[in-house]
Amino acid sequence: MLTGVPDGRWGPTTVYEAGLRSAGGQLWMRRPDGRRDPLPVNRWRGTLSPAASTPPTWSTWSTGALSPGDLSLLRHCGGPTLDVGCGPGRLAAALAARGVPALGIDVAPFAVHLTRRAGVPALRRDVFGRVPAEGRWVALLLADGNIGIGGDPTRLLRRAGELLAPSGRVLVELEPPGTQTGPMRVRLEDATGRVSRPFSWCLVDGDDLTGIAPDAGLLITRTWCDAGRHFAALRRRLPTG
Template identity: 55%
Template sequence: MRPDTDSPGTDSPGTGAARAAVGVPSPRAVYDAALRAPGSPLLARRNGQWRALRVDRWLGPASDADESLLSRCRGPALDVGCGPGRLAAALAARGITVLGIDIAPFAVVLARQSGASALCRDVFGPLPGAGRWRETLLVDGNIGIGGDPGRLLRRIALLLAPDGTVLVELDPPGAPTGSYWTRLAVEGLVSAPLRWAGVGVDGIAGLAAVSGFEVAETWQSAGRHFARLLSSTRPSSSCKEP
């Protein structure tokens, strides 16, 4: 596979990430390398264009925009795709019970060093506290995990308490909602294809409706866009961990 194409080649879609060819690093390995070398930009490819991801923001303290979301947390909270743990650490520092999960081992190491409780887990695998989390955080584009936001939200519904909420960061108004293949690149490393998704402000209501949620509010802060989702079946929800 050429490193400048977004196509998954012969790999089967629907698995979240394509299998890496021999000698081609996995997206997880490239992400890990970017966290170990924060001065080098981490790039993601979409529709033939490379754009820089905000590793500096992930590694820094919680920003004012982050605080606009964290202020809506009472806990216990689950930070899905917590990365180096800035959000989980900020919640822990104010006495809120929070757990971060990430599939990248080095990200989990950094999260723990920041003062957060964190586990190296996949959101679609077994997790502690299923059915008892009051908030689930999907920030920094993590609504795209797995390339199927509807499936992700349905999984989140199994993890939340009946009165729980999803706090999600969205793409700006006018941005498309849908799945795509991407690659990550840093310091000359280009990953195997990764299935991801974007959800724009304009697309969240429809997505929520077909995933068992409703939009309670949307807001913006410092140029970033967020939404708070509630279960459309509360308070009688009885979803259990499969």
Template identity: 50%
Template sequence: MNRGTLIVIAKEPVAGRVKTRLQTEFTAHEAAALARASLVDTLNTVRSARASRRVLALDGDPGPWLPEGFEVIGQRGDGLDERLAAAFEDAFDGTPMVLVGMDTPQLTADLLSVRWSGYDAVLGLTEDGGYWCLGLRKPDPRALIGVPMSTDHTGRDQLRRLQDLGLRVLMLPTLRDMDTPRDASVIAAAHPSLRMSRLYRRLQHAAHPGLLFEQALGGTTRVVATGIDGRTVPSLSELDRWRSPADEVDRLALSRCEGPVLDVGCGPGRIVTALAERGIPALGVDISPRAVSLTTSRGAAALRRPVQERLPGEGRWGSVLLMDGNIGIGGDPADLLRRCAELVRPDGLVLVEVDPDDDLDETAPIVLRSSTGRRSTPLPWARVGTRALLRHAHAVRLHPTEDWRAGHRAFLTLRPTA
């Protein structure tokens, strides 16, 4: 379209306000960054297309992501149908208008080269039932007001509305919107040179470990822990068991506990819940909001806090637990045992689940990998067997009182040295 107006309708890419459906796999800030990259790709394409004017109808404030050559108008209206109708009215200068959104970064300048001869409107549908493009020769609120938006039949309803008004409609190719993580993956694979695609690849290999742990706890995706070399870490890949109620081996370990009990790295709370059912006062601590939420939803007590920060009952806990390989937290077993010795009372108990390999003493970082392809940044961790743990315990003045195995799991109990 050599003569006419190209309109981009968009939201300011602010975390928490855009691309919330991406947050099943990405943080709010990551989702906003993907939205911003998609918007920049779209704006750059529109800037390179042939047009007499380029307008950005924006909900929010422009930022450094906005290239030169665009007039900015604010959005007005309540629903999306009203905002679209208002954008056409506010941008109209007597020439045909084509409006696109910010969710199709794969858009090309050729797609926007509309030949209006013989047509009154333009429509490009999306694979999810919506539409990525709408063109009108002149604004007409009847073409938009009342059309149901954000449904799997919005595109069909919009086409029917245009035809009911007697408009001759030029259909453009169907594109895929970037609404879900799957959409982002498909677009990035098909169009690797996009800014959005490059960012997507970086984010895929640099997820925050806490995010993947949250997803695993929520059951939205399967997550495994591996070493840097990619080999699975068995003791950290049993999240299904962590989400289940305490099993027979757990209950055997808990029979050693003396209340009150502090469960370090409580996860979804199966241990704290089992202790509460026995009538033993217990508190779980974890840095995961979802873990704390799951624990409290079971009727048990939990606190969101790193173990190294100040905790309730310092030096008065009857037992401190490091179950499920949590001796590895932070990657320094001696430092973690020293902290447990500070938390427990002088005659208290520190119960540690160790690796079944007695000789294992490994402090290499781990990486969390999700079934959706995301990989976390390295997480400091340790894996120790009985012999290594005894060395670390001796260094912080904890002495062993019991060493036992149940099934494929191994445990040690320790007490402060008098």
């Protein structure tokens, strides 16, 4: 039970989509103790207008719709990329504009709609379900905190490894050092005061990832910080013997 928060009557996807639709991009995550953390909806949306009739160019994405730190992440995408939890699709669209094949997947229909409107293929899929080109993705993005999907990052990273090509990389965004991390049951809240039903999530920082990666069959190959955001690249662990 979340302290001081009324029981939610809406599914998390409904409240999440309301945040994507809102003019100010207002959306919050309620922690189990009742604290309310603002979510960076405007960063997720970039500056691309949902009404845009043509896809942006790479230069447009580089200077406009991308957020600080995004480019340092996308430079690691050297081939077909799966954007897991793509949201409105700013990262997948930036890759496509650069000529890198990309596919976005998300469980929220409106997010998939926005990604397609940006000119990028997108599917309404759960990463733990059937995903096209399993075992052939050169890069897999878990940006914007999406390593928290499902509340079990070990299971999620293990699944990511299954989706990768043998030489592929999982690219993860992490919480800053000092963040209170770990699995938790959270809710989403929009600007109208609607609160979602609780769902499982997890916050992960670099220290957490060091312990999680081996259990997921992955090896951390690089960590870096750019524009105040923290990232890591991982690959499959090579079999010994």
